[in-house]
Amino acid sequence: MAQRVTPQACAKLPSARRLRRAAAWIVAAIVALAPAGAAAEVSEAAPRPDDQFDVMNVLAHRGLHDLRDERWNAYGQVTLMGQYKAPFHAPYTNANGSIGSLSPAAEGSFTGTATVYLGARLWPGAEAYFAPEVVAERPLSDLHGLGGAIQNFELQKTGVVTPQIYRSRAYVRQTFGLGGEREERLSDPLSLGTTVDSRRIVVTVGNFSVVDFVDKNTFSGDLRRQFFNMAFLTHAAYDFAADARGYAFGGLVELYLDDWAVRVARMTPPKEPNQLAIDFRIGTYYGDQVEVEHVHRILGKSGAVRLLGYRNRENMGRFDDAVAARRADPGKNAAACTGFSYGSANPGAPDLCWVRRANVKMGVGVNLEQHLTDDLGVFFRGMFSDGQTEVYSYTATDRSLSFGALARGAPWRRPLDLAGVGAGVGWISRDHAEYLGAGGVDGFIGDGHLRQAPEGVIELFYSVNVLSSLWVAADWQHLWNPAFNADRGPVDVFGARIHAEL
Amino acid sequence: MPSCSRATAPALAIAIATAAASTPAIADGFAVERLRLAPPGAGWIALDSLDMRGGLGGAVALSGGYARAPLRVDGTPVVANQAFADVAASVTWDRFRAHLGLTSPLRVSGRSTGVGAARIEAPDVSLGRHPDTLSDARVGASARLLGGPAGGFRLGASAELRVPSGDRVDYVTDGTYRGVILSSFAGDHGALTYAGQLGVHLRPLDVPSIPGGPRGSELLFGLAVGARLPFGPTAIVVGPEVFGETALRSAFGAQSTGVEGLLSLRVEGTAEDGPQLRARVGVGAGLDPRFGAPEWRMVFGVELFGRTGHRSAKP
Numbered sequence: 001m002a003q004r005v006t007p008q009a010c011a012k013l014p015s016a017r018r019l020r021r022a023a024a025w026i027v028a029a030i031v032a033l034a035p036a037g038a039a040a041e042v043s044e045a046a047p048r049p050d051d052q053f054d055v056m057n058v059l060a061h062r063g064l065h066d067l068r069d070e071r072w073n074a075y076g077q078v079t080l081m082g083q084y085k086a087p088f089h090a091p092y093t094n095a096n097g098s099i100g101s102l103s104p105a106a107e108g109s110f111t112g113t114a115t116v117y118l119g120a121r122l123w124p125g126a127e128a129y130f131a132p133e134v135v136a137e138r139p140l141s142d143l144h145g146l147g148g149a150i151q152n153f154e155l156q157k158t159g160v161v162t163p164q165i166y167r168s169r170a171y172v173r174q175t176f177g178l179g180g181e182r183e184e185r186l187s188d189p190l191s192l193g194t195t196v197d198s199r200r201i202v203v204t205v206g207n208f209s210v211v212d213f214v215d216k217n218t219f220s221g222d223l224r225r226q227f228f229n230m231a232f233l234t235h236a237a238y239d240f241a242a243d244a245r246g247y248a249f250g251g252l253v254e255l256y257l258d259d260w261a262v263r264v265a266r267m268t269p270p271k272e273p274n275q276l277a278i279d280f281r282i283g284t285y286y287g288d289q290v291e292v293e294h295v296h297r298i299l300g301k302s303g304a305v306r307l308l309g310y311r312n313r314e315n316m317g318r319f320d321d322a323v324a325a326r327r328a329d330p331g332k333n334a335a336a337c338t339g340f341s342y343g344s345a346n347p348g349a350p351d352l353c354w355v356r357r358a359n360v361k362m363g364v365g366v367n368l369e370q371h372l373t374d375d376l377g378v379f380f381r382g383m384f385s386d387g388q389t390e391v392y393s394y395t396a397t398d399r400s401l402s403f404g405a406l407a408r409g410a411p412w413r414r415p416l417d418l419a420g421v422g423a424g425v426g427w428i429s430r431d432h433a434e435y436l437g438a439g440g441v442d443g444f445i446g447d448g449h450l451r452q453a454p455e456g457v458i459e460l461f462y463s464v465n466v467l468s469s470l471w472v473a474a475d476w477q478h479l480w481n482p483a484f485n486a487d488r489g490p491v492d493v494f495g496a497r498i499h500a501e502l
Numbered sequence: 503m504p505s506c507s508r509a510t511a512p513a514l515a516i517a518i519a520t521a522a523a524s525t526p527a528i529a530d531g532f533a534v535e536r537l538r539l540a541p542p543g544a545g546w547i548a549l550d551s552l553d554m555r556g557g558l559g560g561a562v563a564l565s566g567g568y569a570r571a572p573l574r575v576d577g578t579p580v581v582a583n584q585a586f587a588d589v590a591a592s593v594t595w596d597r598f599r600a601h602l603g604l605t606s607p608l609r610v611s612g613r614s615t616g617v618g619a620a621r622i623e624a625p626d627v628s629l630g631r632h633p634d635t636l637s638d639a640r641v642g643a644s645a646r647l648l649g650g651p652a653g654g655f656r657l658g659a660s661a662e663l664r665v666p667s668g669d670r671v672d673y674v675t676d677g678t679y680r681g682v683i684l685s686s687f688a689g690d691h692g693a694l695t696y697a698g699q700l701g702v703h704l705r706p707l708d709v710p711s712i713p714g715g716p717r718g719s720e721l722l723f724g725l726a727v728g729a730r731l732p733f734g735p736t737a738i739v740v741g742p743e744v745f746g747e748t749a750l751r752s753a754f755g756a757q758s759t760g761v762e763g764l765l766s767l768r769v770e771g772t773a774e775d776g777p778q779l780r781a782r783v784g785v786g787a788g789l790d791p792r793f794g795a796p797e798w799r800m801v802f803g804v805e806l807f808g809r810t811g812h813r814s815a816k817p
Contacts, residue, residue, distance in 0.1 A: 064558050071777060072562065072806075074591070116602070118591060120562050120806060128564075130589050132604050132636060165667035166634040167606055170589070207633070243633055271630070278633040 102145025
């Protein structure tokens, strides 16, 4: 019988010792990397370097474009990532016909993405954005076997090796000024350079990812430049409504009052969990979120605190319902599914396919970022979700923590280099563990057996700025208890990334 | 056991043959859309006015449209409804233009049918099922080779690459790279404005099993004539655009030629300073509604265009 994981219980687990060691490493890294003195605005968007090679900078330098009052802009990026997973110990894999295990054999994985970001001003205060993207990928083990610590944030649930072109974002934003001071907003991808009131309402409608706007973090979020692992993209336990690529349709209202901001959004979920087709019945099925943000200064250094709550109403199954259905009727097992399922052939396992109906999932989280010096910042995220229902859009994690530090290379005269160290830990609920322990599959995890333990990752990377807009990064990740299973792992993943901005 | 193998092999062969005969082959789809939207800033809906001029400039266009029954097989509209939204952008410098265009199929649907032993499955594309699908991307470049931007005769050339995207079963792509090479001409004589084109659509796909399906590379042609009516700081241009294509392997054959016409109306800003808007709408029908030409069609769009630098334009 799986046990409920409490912080006290965690302290008794072997993985908790690893966590303490990770925390010690991070503290040591911060101390080692922290330069003396400081006074900067790093959590506010850094000005684009004048010598950075991108389309808009080139035009601006030739006097053909005004970056401070843009009617349009166009940016692009290309990111190539390759990773190698070393073989690891696993007494069983895909036991009893299950399909959710990470292969214990050595494996390679890659992703390649290219994006064009187009923005145009429609009328005063109104902006339209459009971002086509192409992706090609080969995940580890067909993306199976990792809960919230998926080793490459670029991986999509429907991705294939053949490049696919799709529309990632197409939306309109309208800003209504309410006064206050004038703030400069910098020209960037999906952001026209302009000045706005410090007090304003911004309404966004269309096709985007809610994490484009919610749960942002200066030091843990822009993963094409920063960490590789999905645990650092947002809360691993934040099952935000989105299709299999991470995008959705919906609306977002933001209220900015100087140092405070409140964001409220409703987004469409997929029709079936982790799939591409969208359910547009947004009055029936939806993902709601509310975020309150406060930006501050501590000893002259900028930082931010964000509180996030979400509530999803989706056509999803509860873990306890699935287990009860299997007990009441052994015919309602994973191998006999007639509705949508992930294809498990385990006749002794429960499956969520039998119990999907309108259910609610909720969670609350906190997100912190703080500059310690001009070139060093730290971050922390923590979220608690109820853990009663299946993963519908993001990861199978029910509770998550992540923290770490990010440093720019200015102290060693490499100001555009980035170095980072971070740790992420995820837990699942008691009901979730009972379901997986009975052989069930939830999204992309389910080994057939389970010895419940927190899944975790420690990541260390260094990104070298080779040319003005070209970075090459090396990365190491150490993952333990993959898919929350203490019987398997630990796993080491080594990676490299080439990232160019245009 | 050899004896058992000898006994079962013929039965197995018969079973496979029977199954093969009773299971119709499923024909793959292809790119049905025949409307080749002109690059942003080109003026017309389907043709190019070749009036690139000045310093660095550009245009961003948002277009939408609907075509009724662009693919019929023995009277059955395999593709009965085809609605799209298109976003495109272009950059101009002097007499040159480069452009990028991306189309989102919003709705592609119809009725399945069969031809001989082949079953032709109708597509079922909707925004819900395919929330982010883009059909073949267009990347191209154009140049005006002769004449000034407002002269009586302008001659130009263009090339466009179609990068495959989407699924063939949705009838939004051939699944192969394609190319378009065009020679264009245009001119203005007082209130009269015109444009034309002749070119080749380099298309590897040959689907003889579906009547009206692609038959390899095609000859493209088109002509537009309109009246330009100044109206304050804007101009209204109204006139017909006729365009079509025919497969080179059976040029102007009944099943391999499509022609359609659009009556197009556009209202555009004419000031030389600052960005200008252009709104346009076209309604038309297949003059020879085969080979992808629809029963009827409507197209609309808005465009923001202008120039940030200024070079003297020589008419």
